[in-house]
Amino acid sequence: MDRATAPSRPSGAEGGFGPLRAFIAVGAVLILLITGFAWHSVDSLISSIERIGGLGLGGGRDGAVDILLVGVDSRADAHGNPLSNSERAMLHAGDEVGTNTDTIVLIRVPNDGRSATAISIPRDSYVDIPGMGKGKINSAYGATKEAQRLKLIKQGVSEADAEQQSTQAGRQALIKTVANLTGITVDHYAEVSLLGFVLLTDAVGGVDVCLNNTVDEWMSGADFHAGRQKLDGPEALSFVRQRHDLRRGDLDRIVRQQVFMAQLVGQVLSAKTLGNPGKLKNLSDAVGRTVVLDDHWDVLAFLHQLKDLTGGQVSFETVPVADLNDTTSDGESVVRVDPKAVEAYVAGLVDGRSADHGEPTIDPASVRVSVFNASGVGGLAGQVAQALRAKGFQEGLVGNYTGPAITGSRVLAVNTSNPKAKAVAQALGGLTIVPDASMSPDSVSVVLASDYSGPGSAVSRMFDFSSGTSSTATPVPPALPIDAGQNGPKCVN
Structure with a gap:
């Protein structure tokens, strides 16, 4: 399956020239x-x-x-x-x-x-x-x-x-x-x-x-x-x-x-x-x-x-972008987006923010995520860890899950209101957060079952693309936050 074997329970892992763009x-x-x-x-x-x-x-x-x-x-x-x-x-x-x-x-x-x-x-x-x-x-x-x-x-x-x-x-x-x-x-x-x-x-x-x-x-x-x-x-x-x-x-x-x-x-x-x-x-x-x-x-x-x-x-x-430099079977250069991940991301910016009464957005760079594979699909944890890195998250442990049998993919955290767990769940297409009292407040883990179809999965990599498309996604570093209330223009490249 994946390159490392996880503990029996993942409880200690820390979480072209164009016209107007008007x-x-x-x-x-x-x-x-x-x-x-x-x-x-x-x-x-x-x-x-x-x-x-x-x-x-x-x-x-x-x-x-x-x-x-x-x-x-x-x-x-x-x-x-x-x-x-x-x-x-x-x-x-x-x-x-x-x-x-x-x-x-x-x-x-x-x-x-x-x-x-x-x-x-x-x-x-x-x-x-x-x-x-x-x-x-x-x-x-x-x-x-x-x-x-x-x-x-x-x-x-x-x-x-x-x-x-x-x-x-x-x-x-x-x-x-x-x-x-x-x-x-x-x-x-x-x-x-x-x-x-x-x-x-x-x-x-x-x-x-x-x-x-x-x-x-x-x-x-x-x-x-x-x-x-x-x-x-x-x-x-x-x-x-x-x-x-x-x-x-x-x-x-x-x-x-x-x-x-x-x-x-x-x-x-x-x-x-x-x-x-x-x-x-x-x-x-x-x-x-x-x-x-x-x-x-x-x-x-x-x-x-x-x-x-x-x-x-x-x-x-x-x-969110799954691959900045993908190509179709006829060689057309495109940006690959996963509709499930986009919908979850937009819902998180909108409905999630309303439900949380203005809870501040979590910087992915502040979250370390461990990923464990319980799906039977070889290499899935590594692919999902790569997808999370592309979204700006830090990589924790990556390997096989050897704990009790699970019935669906999930994010594990000390409680379901953990903001870091919410950010990871959103980035992976809206996974369910399952509380695990044995985890520390800063720990976030992902356990992948056979139902997983979010970023990094075979379904995501091949979504509506033929076998002629690229298999390795180009990482997309996150941009700095921008708002309309700052003093003076933000310097850019």
Whole structure:
């Protein structure tokens, strides 16, 4: 089975160049709306926003408002009008045709007024797309839209009507894809186009960022000196879309986006952007041209409901990744995510945090986990230990389980409320925590039975992938925590 034999009872073990990644812009609009700007300015800001219906939103009663924020690679504005040649040149948009949603974020706003959580989904996550099969999540919108457009054209529908109807189908497909992956019911939808990122950044007078090292990466256009600096819209676009020459690729790009958004929120709040007539006009113009919201979203009522949101604080998270550099049988590079692990992770950030009344998040690096194999599957404990290391946990003992027979996989801890045990259970797809009074408060152990299908299992490694995919996962080091309440920009690579 595994490389070591455990004690009879595990009781003493210590526990590519891409277009806009524009969720920053959408998030900026949302956070501006929910963090208490002058109420008399709301009407002018939201009156020109493009509204859409029929998206199949809402229906969840989970104690929060769940908002899907989408950054769209589009060569048109929110009303379908093509960008001017000068705007396209400014954005380095190119002439390619298509619609990818290369930035996808869920923002969870609890109904009890606690601070919001923004959860990023990597653009290359390989997922089930309704009606399309397996594919990268950033293609759900565009692939569905194009397939539907061609179908409508063949049926004799006009180009304009086919464009409108297929765009709707693309949005619906993305909403369903995200809901299926995360287990979250999407209540509201917000979308921003390529141009929106630049206009919104410039509307607040530029945003401060900080880099640990000098950057010169031609594919994104990122060319910046080390240290703190203020970026205008086009410069910021290059800053947040760089992924080459970054250790974690797209995940580090997500970190760039998150720190940028956190700083943008802080600058807007401190500078009272919405109390400045000139900045307010620029912001209103930017929102009107580039933002789309669902038509059932009563923004004014939502604002009043959330006016006590704690100081504009927003925490930023990224869904767990099983393999950052996986490939499909035809050689396509993808990010492998385990839907069970993602759903458990999101539930832990949301429902688990609510149930625990704000219990602080556990740093995986502070948890040492021992893993024991009772499944009869050779090497399973080692594979799961590797998966836990990739999530940032420390490795304890790894070996075979020789204790009393068990009927299901479990996490062992001194009691079921142990926060470290909860973190491990969540990371492994929601395992049951079983109390063991013989264990110390700092000890966490995992016992794997034949039912285990979480991270590190054969099912997880092969989930919807053919035998042509890689068998060794690329470790994904955890990112540092980010929030919107810090003083000054967080320095990044």
